[in-house]
Amino acid sequence: MPVLYALIVATLFPFALGPEDALLQRIAGGVVLVTVLLAMLLALDAMFRSDIEDGSLEQLVLAPQPLALMLGMKILAHWFTTALPLIVIAPLLAGMLHLPVQVMGVLMLALLLATPMLSLLGAVLVALTAGTRRSGMLLALMLLPLCVPVVIFAAGAVAAAQQGLPWVAPIAWLGAALVLALVLAPLACAAALRIALDA
Amino acid sequence: MTSAHAIPLLQARGLSFLRADEPVFGPLDFTLHPGELALVEGDNGSGKTTLLRQLAGLLHVDEGELQWRGQPWNRDACAGEVLFLGHQLGLKMDMSPRENLHIAAGLHGARDGRDAASVLAEVGLAGYEDEPVRRLSAGQKKRAALARLLLLPAVLWLLDEPYANLDRAGIALVNRLLEAHVAGRGAALVTSHGAVSFHGGEPKRIRMHD
Amino acid sequence: MSKWIPLWLHKLGSPPIFYRFAGTLRPWFLALALIAGAIGLYGGLVLAPADYQQGDAYRIIFIHVPSAWMGLFIYGVMAVASFIALVWRIKLAEAVAMESAPIGAAFTFITLVTGSLWGKPMWGTWWTWDARLTSELVLLFLYLGVIGLYHAFEDRRQGARAAAFLAIIGIINVPIVHFSVNWWNTLHQGSTVRILGPSKISMDMLWPLLTMMVATKLYYVASLFGRVRADLLELEGGKDWVRRIATGEQATGEQA
Numbered sequence: 001m002p003v004l005y006a007l008i009v010a011t012l013f014p015f016a017l018g019p020e021d022a023l024l025q026r027i028a029g030g031v032v033l034v035t036v037l038l039a040m041l042l043a044l045d046a047m048f049r050s051d052i053e054d055g056s057l058e059q060l061v062l063a064p065q066p067l068a069l070m071l072g073m074k075i076l077a078h079w080f081t082t083a084l085p086l087i088v089i090a091p092l093l094a095g096m097l098h099l100p101v102q103v104m105g106v107l108m109l110a111l112l113l114a115t116p117m118l119s120l121l122g123a124v125l126v127a128l129t130a131g132t133r134r135s136g137m138l139l140a141l142m143l144l145p146l147c148v149p150v151v152i153f154a155a156g157a158v159a160a161a162q163q164g165l166p167w168v169a170p171i172a173w174l175g176a177a178l179v180l181a182l183v184l185a186p187l188a189c190a191a192a193l194r195i196a197l198d199a
Numbered sequence: 200m201t202s203a204h205a206i207p208l209l210q211a212r213g214l215s216f217l218r219a220d221e222p223v224f225g226p227l228d229f230t231l232h233p234g235e236l237a238l239v240e241g242d243n244g245s246g247k248t249t250l251l252r253q254l255a256g257l258l259h260v261d262e263g264e265l266q267w268r269g270q271p272w273n274r275d276a277c278a279g280e281v282l283f284l285g286h287q288l289g290l291k292m293d294m295s296p297r298e299n300l301h302i303a304a305g306l307h308g309a310r311d312g313r314d315a316a317s318v319l320a321e322v323g324l325a326g327y328e329d330e331p332v333r334r335l336s337a338g339q340k341k342r343a344a345l346a347r348l349l350l351l352p353a354v355l356w357l358l359d360e361p362y363a364n365l366d367r368a369g370i371a372l373v374n375r376l377l378e379a380h381v382a383g384r385g386a387a388l389v390t391s392h393g394a395v396s397f398h399g400g401e402p403k404r405i406r407m408h409d
Numbered sequence: 410m411s412k413w414i415p416l417w418l419h420k421l422g423s424p425p426i427f428y429r430f431a432g433t434l435r436p437w438f439l440a441l442a443l444i445a446g447a448i449g450l451y452g453g454l455v456l457a458p459a460d461y462q463q464g465d466a467y468r469i470i471f472i473h474v475p476s477a478w479m480g481l482f483i484y485g486v487m488a489v490a491s492f493i494a495l496v497w498r499i500k501l502a503e504a505v506a507m508e509s510a511p512i513g514a515a516f517t518f519i520t521l522v523t524g525s526l527w528g529k530p531m532w533g534t535w536w537t538w539d540a541r542l543t544s545e546l547v548l549l550f551l552y553l554g555v556i557g558l559y560h561a562f563e564d565r566r567q568g569a570r571a572a573a574f575l576a577i578i579g580i581i582n583v584p585i586v587h588f589s590v591n592w593w594n595t596l597h598q599g600s601t602v603r604i605l606g607p608s609k610i611s612m613d614m615l616w617p618l619l620t621m622m623v624a625t626k627l628y629y630v631a632s633l634f635g636r637v638r639a640d641l642l643e644l645e646g647g648k649d650w651v652r653r654i655a656t657g658e659q660a661t662g663e664q665a
Contacts, residue, residue: 056291
């Protein structure tokens, strides 16, 4: 589903902006990143939804295992099922928007670092809304401030590569942030879940 | 059966739960020793489910005191020793009872000499081991959840309405499980609206309100 | 509870005592805020000389800059109160954190509006993706997220705890956003307009600005006290002290 959504959004851009190669080429990197982000947001809401409904999240919380570790695994599984397919079709989307082939590698690298960040940050917020029913719009509102830096650095790297400038710095920043998020986000997610379920 | 001097498994003093500062129940005082069964009695909305969720560690305790084996209750001390079975059964609908049990055993560990197939046969789900839970009837789903009680090595069972959705044989099954558990020095807290016929000594009764 | 918390502070944490304490102080804070605000505005709008570059348009800073400071300051207060609320489960801290959020959001909104009003004569556009304005916009979203999450829960205290957690995540995020937006701005070679610039601000302009800053702080405290009082009445609805206040007010109402 997220893949189809991303495909639709990316297809709409040329219709809205006109099919000139130069224009599309300039915005391609940003459009692909934002499209992937929105598609992930679409799937984020469902991360714990079914587990809450059938009560298996309660069993997970009560199990004698570190909750953060189990949630980390859940986040990983979520990333595999939603973000990885998006990364796979990203070159297709970028190609439709005439992103230069040399930049493609940087785009993929940026996506590989940015999407786990979004999954991890998103999981914390989804956990916070676990006790509520309407959460789709709220989730977007809460995620926006958190993903601004991610988008800036990921798109910055792609833009820099496109202009022939060094792009390693923003990628390195993304990588550093990802390492930090990998360690902290599951812990924060567990704490948030306990608060939202009132444990 | 139990000596009065033995350390109780679970002890509550003045336990209550507040939601928006309105007491949902309590204050409650009770003790539960290993080998004891307690029935939680009360009308709809009297807080039976809330009490069980609190004892399981899903809700916080802010008034009153709760002790586990003589020590102040904490999550890590009783993790793995408590098994909670609520209204939501905690079964993955797309997986089979066998796979669901594998997940549970993976999280909690299994009792010695028990495996998924034998406990599923014991709760009357022989032949349905590999059917997706989605396709089972409500009573069969309940039985699949009850199979967890047999497989996992928990001391304290917290069962919320274990008789709901079950036929007469199913009710007898729950009673049989409880009797065996209590005989094996396990303890259980059970909520139920209806009169429960329990053949194994008179159970304790916890009244939610006087 | 730790021993280093003085006893009176401990007592102040109890809702009925805070209710009375805030009720007594609130009119004073409000009056002082209005007086300081009037002096500050008079000083800023009338007494201070026109800027040699910007003319009279710069005078909006007497609203814009104090609001911007307050937007950040209140976020800090909210995060600290949130931390206290999460760690010690103090009801008053929850109320302070959650009632700060709308006030902070309002100040941030004022900052954005005045910023864009100022931008029109200065930069010739209502909105520019200037680093500060963008950070301010993100700050507004952080506030809205906290408010939204608080109201999404049926149980208010649970909502307060969840939103408090979000506020703490947000305060970690604020410097990251600021840094990344700055970097982004230089990357895209946008027009980096220095608002206050390195130029020395003259005393005639500085004192009204500082007076306005004091006025907004006082107003925040007064407003917070009022909101927290109302919040406590609602949260503690079933308690005796609230019942006494309600019946007391009824009695005086009947007399009058």
